[in-house]
Amino acid sequence: MRSILFILFLVCTTCATMIGQEEDTLSRKQDSVPPLASGNINGAVLSSSTDQVLKNVNIVNLTNLKGAITDDEGKFEIKAKVDDTLFFSYLGYKTLQVRVSADWVKYGDVKIKMTEVGIALEEVVVQEIQLTGYLEIDAKRIPIYNNSRFSISGLNTGYEGGKTQPGAVSKVINAIFNPADLLYNLFGKKPNQLKKLRQIKEDDKVRNLLEKKFDRETLVALLQIDRIDIDAILNNCNYSDNFIVTANDLQILDAISECYEEYRVLQRKK
Numbered sequence: 001m002r003s004i005l006f007i008l009f010l011v012c013t014t015c016a017t018m019i020g021q022e023e024d025t026l027s028r029k030q031d032s033v034p035p036l037a038s039g040n041i042n043g044a045v046l047s048s049s050t051d052q053v054l055k056n057v058n059i060v061n062l063t064n065l066k067g068a069i070t071d072d073e074g075k076f077e078i079k080a081k082v083d084d085t086l087f088f089s090y091l092g093y094k095t096l097q098v099r100v101s102a103d104w105v106k107y108g109d110v111k112i113k114m115t116e117v118g119i120a121l122e123e124v125v126v127q128e129i130q131l132t133g134y135l136e137i138d139a140k141r142i143p144i145y146n147n148s149r150f151s152i153s154g155l156n157t158g159y160e161g162g163k164t165q166p167g168a169v170s171k172v173i174n175a176i177f178n179p180a181d182l183l184y185n186l187f188g189k190k191p192n193q194l195k196k197l198r199q200i201k202e203d204d205k206v207r208n209l210l211e212k213k214f215d216r217e218t219l220v221a222l223l224q225i226d227r228i229d230i231d232a233i234l235n236n237c238n239y240s241d242n243f244i245v246t247a248n249d250l251q252i253l254d255a256i257s258e259c260y261e262e263y264r265v266l267q268r269k270k
Contacts, residue, residue, distance in 0.1 A: 042077045045070050048113035057090045058209045067205030087221045095217050197257045210250035219249050
């Protein structure tokens with residue numbers, strides 16, 4: 001009987017020791033994980049085809065307009081709450097919008113998988129310029145692209161001229177005689193979306209993100225307007241086709257913001 005009791009005592013002692021060690025190990029693991037900032041959520045971004053982590057993925061909370069980027073382990077942390085929408089973009093992968101769920105906020109550490117897409121390069125035609133070696137002749141053969149931007153005192157905006165903007169003069173005349181009506185059809189239909197412009201520009205992470213992008217996808221998601229609306233705004237605000245095509249997303253955002261501020265001034269004067 002004593003032997004049985006002794007064996008039971010040893011078993012209980014061993015189990016208690018093992019449980020204590022497991023709790024101690026778990027406690028150490030929890031202590032090693034840095035706590036999240038108040039109101040923040042975290043997660044990781046992976047490739048859906050390979051499950052490899054994706055670093056430097058751009059993330060924007062479309063609800064509060066805060067930005068983040070994944071680290072070398074594909075992990076990120078961003079300020080968000082339940083029902084916020086996160087926008088993920090990464091070169092070579094489809095953009096993705098994910099709604100923040102209650103479970104995500106409660107448990108955290110969600111894995112987001114992005115799908116890779118093929119990039120088809122458009123055919124580029126290089127026009128050859130035949131040079132003779134004589135400066136006076138060759139100088140006349142090389143095309144000159146003369147795009148200039150000018151302003152008129154009192155209008156508080158600029159206008160681009162040159163071959164890429166043949167209607168600049170007529171647009172200036174229209175702006176002088178009826179400036180508010182020129183912009184009303186564009187901005188008057190999107191008041192809530194365009195009120196975000198100033199807030200978007202205040203977040204450094206979002207500005208840095210837009211400075212590296214040229215595809216307008218993030219701008220479209222942020223402003224909740226169509227790509228065609230962006231082009232229409234810039235055209236009617238006298239930005240040249242060359243600027244619209246070559247500018248990065250941050251420059252486009254600043255251009256729209258400049259035009260919108262002009263519209264607000266003109267509306268107050270009516």
